[in-house]
Amino acid sequence: MVELVAKGVYLLKGRVLMEDADRRSLDELNNILGQAGCEPLTVRHIDRDTARKGTIAYQILANHNTSGNWRDLKLRFDALTSHDLTYVGIILTARASGLKEFPVPYVLTNCHNSLCAVGGTINEDDHVFGLSAARKYGGIFVPAHQAVIHQYMREMMAGCGKMILGSDSHTRYGALGTMGIGEGGPELVKQLLGKTYDIAYPEIVAVYLEGQPRPGVGPQDVALAIIRAVFKNGFVKNRVMEFVGPGVANLSVDFRSGIDVMTTETACLSSVWCTDDLVAEYYKIHGRPGDYRRLEPGEVAYYDRLVKVDLSRIEPMIALPFHPSNAWTIAELNRHAVEILREVEAEGQKQLENPNLTFNLTHKLVDGRLKVDQGVVAGCAGGSFENIVAMAEILQKPITDSRFSLSIYPASQPVYLELLNNRSLEKLMVAGAVVHTAFCGPCFGAGDIPANHGLSIRHTTRNFPHREGSKPGNGQLAAVALMDARSIAATAANGGILTPATEVCTASPTKPYYFNKQVYTNRVYHGFGRPCPDEELVFGPNIADWPKFRPLPENLLLKVAAVIHDPVTTTDELIPSGETSSLRSNxxxxxxxxxxxxxxxxxxxAKAVQAQELKRQKLVAEGGDVAALAEVFGPLLARETDKTSERLHRLIETTGLGSVIFAVRPGDGSAREQAASSQRVLGGDANIAIEYATKRYRSNLINWGMLPFTIEPGQEQNLAVNDWLYIPGIRQAVANGQESVPAVILKPAGEIPLELKLEDLTGEEREIILAGCLINYYAK
Structure with a gap:
C-alpha cells in the first residue's frame, strides 16, 4: 500500500519519478517521458539546487519569506486562526506586548468549549471576550455551533498559494493549495506584532499517489495507512509533505482534505497538494473563484524523500489505542483478533502505568469479532459533506443493537444545511443516529464520553490515552479506535460488530453540494480592517492575565520533578484535554x-520548589538574609570548597531555583501552548529530552522561557525524581550561543556530570529565554 524511499528523488513533468535524473542525458530522459505520455523537457540540464525550487512548497515558502535567503526563512502569513481554547491567552499575551490592531485577518472560532457545559458561565465568558477582542482589534468572530475551526478556514479563508498559521495542530489546508502550520499561541502573537515565523528551510517529501480507491475506502483509511508507515520512524518529522502524482485527480476535494488534515499525526511541519479543476470548482462553489490558481511542481522538481501510495491497494483501516499509527487493516484484525488485541493490551498497559487499572479489549470479542459500543463522526476530519453522504447510503436499515450509539457532527452549518436539503440526515436519523451541530469535543474528550471499559470507534483525529474523556484517577478507563466514516456506518448497520465498508459498498455515492454563504453572512462578525480601539475587552471572572516570570538567572538549581520513560509523551499527558479545557483562560x-x-x-x-524560589527572590529584592535558604541550597553549598559566607551568599543570590522534567520524546499531538506554559507557571525552567516529538512543542518551551535541553540516549538513567540538577553559568552560556552546557546531578551518594545540549537556537530564541518569556522579551 505504502512504499518509503529514504533518499532524494526527481519528479519529471509531475509524473515520472527518478533517483538519478541529474546523471542522465536529456535525450534519455525525454525518451522515458515520451513512453509515459509526457511532453519533452525544455530545460537544458538538471541540477539538484535548481530542482529543489521546482516544488510547490518552495514556491509558496519563497513568496512568504522576508529574509532574502531561502535557506533561512522568516515567514509572514496571510491569515491566522484560533479557537476558544486558545484565543484568550493569545490575545492577552499580545495585549501585554503592545498589540494595537490585528495586522492580518485573524479568525476566532468557537468550536471546542461551545457546549458551555462545564464551570458555570466561564465558557460563554470566553466567547464574549473573543467577540469584544474581534471588535476592538479588527478580527473575524465565528459564533459557537457555526463551524469547526478548520472547516470554516477551508470554506472562507484558504486560497491557492496562501499560508495560514493556527493555534491548533490540525491547521492543514494543503488540499486547497494552502500551506497551514499549527503552532503554539506565542507564534501567533509574533505575527500579531508584525514579527516573523523563523525556521530553517525544511526538507520536502513527495507523497506520490497513484491508482484509485475502491468503493468503501475513505480518506481516513488512506491517512491511517500513511501514518502507520511514517510516524514511528520519523520519516516526515518536521518536513513538508507535498502530494503529487496521477492519483490526486482520482480524489474529490473532500477526500483530499480528509487525508490532509491527518498529516498532523505524521509529525510533519505542513502539507500542500497540487491543484486542478476540482479545486477550482470548490472555490467557485464557495463563491471565491479568485482564490484559485493552478499549483503544480515545475517540470523538474527534487524531493528529499518519497512516500509512494497505491490508492487501489488501500483497505479499510482501524487505529487501535493509543495512537493513530497503531493501525491495522480491519481484515487483519478480524482474522487475528485475539493475537492483535492482546498485543495492544500489553502495550497499552505499559502506557497507563497504573497497576490499579486493567486495560482490556479482548473482552469485546463476540464469536471472534470485535464488538464496539459507540461510533462518532465529527470535526475537521470526519464531519465533511461527502463522509456523511456516504454514511447515509450505507446505513439503509435501523441500527439493530440498542447498546450501540452513533453520533454525527457535520463540520459546519452550511454542510448541515445541505445534508438536510438532500435528506441524508433524515436517513441517518431514521436509522438511529443522533445528529449534532459543529463541535470538536469528541476529538479531545469533551463530548460522547464512553462508559467505563467502553470502546468507541471514531472518525476524528486522535485516540491518545484518556483523550476520549475517561479519568483514570477516578478508576475510569475507556478507549477510542480511529476508523473511516464509511466503515463506522457499516459497523453500525451490523449492530456494532466491526465491519469494513468494502463488504457492503459496491459504488462510491456522490451528491452535488451547494454552499449557502448566507448562513455565515447573518452570524459571523467581520471586523478585519475596521478596529474599534475604544471598545472595551469584556473579562469574565475566570479570565486571568499571565503571572510574572523572572529572567533567566546566572545559575540554575533545578529539582527533577518528573521522569517519564515512555517512548513518546503527548501534550494530552503533559496537560490533559477534556474537562480542563474550560480553565485555559486561567x-x-x-x-x-x-x-x-x-x-x-x-x-x-514543582510548587514546593517554586515557593522557595519566590522566597529567594523576595529576600534578594529586599536585601534580606539569604542564609535562611541554606537548607534548600544544601546540596549545592555542600559541593563548594570556598565556604566563606560571602561566597555562599553570592551563590544563593545568583542561583535561581526551579523544576525540570525529563521525557524521552515529549510533545506529540496538540499545538496547545499550555503543555509548556503550565510547567512555567509552576516554576519550571527546562525540559530534558532525547528529542522533541514536534517543533511546535519545542517552540512553546522557548517562547515561555524554558530551556529545551537534549541529552544523549542512556544518560537519562542517571536522572531520578527529587534529584537536584545544578547548571552553573547558564545565563552566560545561553548569551554566548553555547550548544553544550555542563551540568551536575547532585545525589546523596555523590555527583554525576551531565552534558546538556542546547542546539539550533536562533539569536532571537536565546534572547527570549534570557528575558524569561516572550512577554518579557517584547516588554523590553
Whole structure:
C-alpha cells in the first residue's frame, strides 16, 4: 500500500519519478517521458539546487519569506486562526506586548468549549471576550455551533498559494493549495506584532499517489495507512509533505482534505497538494473563484524523500489505542483478533502505568469479532459533506443493537444545511443516529464520553490515552479506535460488530453540494480592517492575565520533578484535554492539572520548589538574609570548597531555583501552548529530552522561557525524581550561543556530570529565554 524511499528523488513533468535524473542525458530522459505520455523537457540540464525550487512548497515558502535567503526563512502569513481554547491567552499575551490592531485577518472560532457545559458561565465568558477582542482589534468572530475551526478556514479563508498559521495542530489546508502550520499561541502573537515565523528551510517529501480507491475506502483509511508507515520512524518529522502524482485527480476535494488534515499525526511541519479543476470548482462553489490558481511542481522538481501510495491497494483501516499509527487493516484484525488485541493490551498497559487499572479489549470479542459500543463522526476530519453522504447510503436499515450509539457532527452549518436539503440526515436519523451541530469535543474528550471499559470507534483525529474523556484517577478507563466514516456506518448497520465498508459498498455515492454563504453572512462578525480601539475587552471572572516570570538567572538549581520513560509523551499527558479545557483562560488554575494523569505528584513537587524560589527572590529584592535558604541550597553549598559566607551568599543570590522534567520524546499531538506554559507557571525552567516529538512543542518551551535541553540516549538513567540538577553559568552560556552546557546531578551518594545540549537556537530564541518569556522579551 505504502512504499518509503529514504533518499532524494526527481519528479519529471509531475509524473515520472527518478533517483538519478541529474546523471542522465536529456535525450534519455525525454525518451522515458515520451513512453509515459509526457511532453519533452525544455530545460537544458538538471541540477539538484535548481530542482529543489521546482516544488510547490518552495514556491509558496519563497513568496512568504522576508529574509532574502531561502535557506533561512522568516515567514509572514496571510491569515491566522484560533479557537476558544486558545484565543484568550493569545490575545492577552499580545495585549501585554503592545498589540494595537490585528495586522492580518485573524479568525476566532468557537468550536471546542461551545457546549458551555462545564464551570458555570466561564465558557460563554470566553466567547464574549473573543467577540469584544474581534471588535476592538479588527478580527473575524465565528459564533459557537457555526463551524469547526478548520472547516470554516477551508470554506472562507484558504486560497491557492496562501499560508495560514493556527493555534491548533490540525491547521492543514494543503488540499486547497494552502500551506497551514499549527503552532503554539506565542507564534501567533509574533505575527500579531508584525514579527516573523523563523525556521530553517525544511526538507520536502513527495507523497506520490497513484491508482484509485475502491468503493468503501475513505480518506481516513488512506491517512491511517500513511501514518502507520511514517510516524514511528520519523520519516516526515518536521518536513513538508507535498502530494503529487496521477492519483490526486482520482480524489474529490473532500477526500483530499480528509487525508490532509491527518498529516498532523505524521509529525510533519505542513502539507500542500497540487491543484486542478476540482479545486477550482470548490472555490467557485464557495463563491471565491479568485482564490484559485493552478499549483503544480515545475517540470523538474527534487524531493528529499518519497512516500509512494497505491490508492487501489488501500483497505479499510482501524487505529487501535493509543495512537493513530497503531493501525491495522480491519481484515487483519478480524482474522487475528485475539493475537492483535492482546498485543495492544500489553502495550497499552505499559502506557497507563497504573497497576490499579486493567486495560482490556479482548473482552469485546463476540464469536471472534470485535464488538464496539459507540461510533462518532465529527470535526475537521470526519464531519465533511461527502463522509456523511456516504454514511447515509450505507446505513439503509435501523441500527439493530440498542447498546450501540452513533453520533454525527457535520463540520459546519452550511454542510448541515445541505445534508438536510438532500435528506441524508433524515436517513441517518431514521436509522438511529443522533445528529449534532459543529463541535470538536469528541476529538479531545469533551463530548460522547464512553462508559467505563467502553470502546468507541471514531472518525476524528486522535485516540491518545484518556483523550476520549475517561479519568483514570477516578478508576475510569475507556478507549477510542480511529476508523473511516464509511466503515463506522457499516459497523453500525451490523449492530456494532466491526465491519469494513468494502463488504457492503459496491459504488462510491456522490451528491452535488451547494454552499449557502448566507448562513455565515447573518452570524459571523467581520471586523478585519475596521478596529474599534475604544471598545472595551469584556473579562469574565475566570479570565486571568499571565503571572510574572523572572529572567533567566546566572545559575540554575533545578529539582527533577518528573521522569517519564515512555517512548513518546503527548501534550494530552503533559496537560490533559477534556474537562480542563474550560480553565485555559486561567493559567494558574489550569497549571494545577499539569501531568495529572501521568504523574499526580508532579504539581506538589514543582510548587514546593517554586515557593522557595519566590522566597529567594523576595529576600534578594529586599536585601534580606539569604542564609535562611541554606537548607534548600544544601546540596549545592555542600559541593563548594570556598565556604566563606560571602561566597555562599553570592551563590544563593545568583542561583535561581526551579523544576525540570525529563521525557524521552515529549510533545506529540496538540499545538496547545499550555503543555509548556503550565510547567512555567509552576516554576519550571527546562525540559530534558532525547528529542522533541514536534517543533511546535519545542517552540512553546522557548517562547515561555524554558530551556529545551537534549541529552544523549542512556544518560537519562542517571536522572531520578527529587534529584537536584545544578547548571552553573547558564545565563552566560545561553548569551554566548553555547550548544553544550555542563551540568551536575547532585545525589546523596555523590555527583554525576551531565552534558546538556542546547542546539539550533536562533539569536532571537536565546534572547527570549534570557528575558524569561516572550512577554518579557517584547516588554523590553
Amino acid at each position: 493559567p494558574v488554575k489550569l497549571a494545577e492539572f499539569t501531568l495529572a494523569r501521568k504523574d499526580p505528584g508532579y504539581v506538589g513537587r
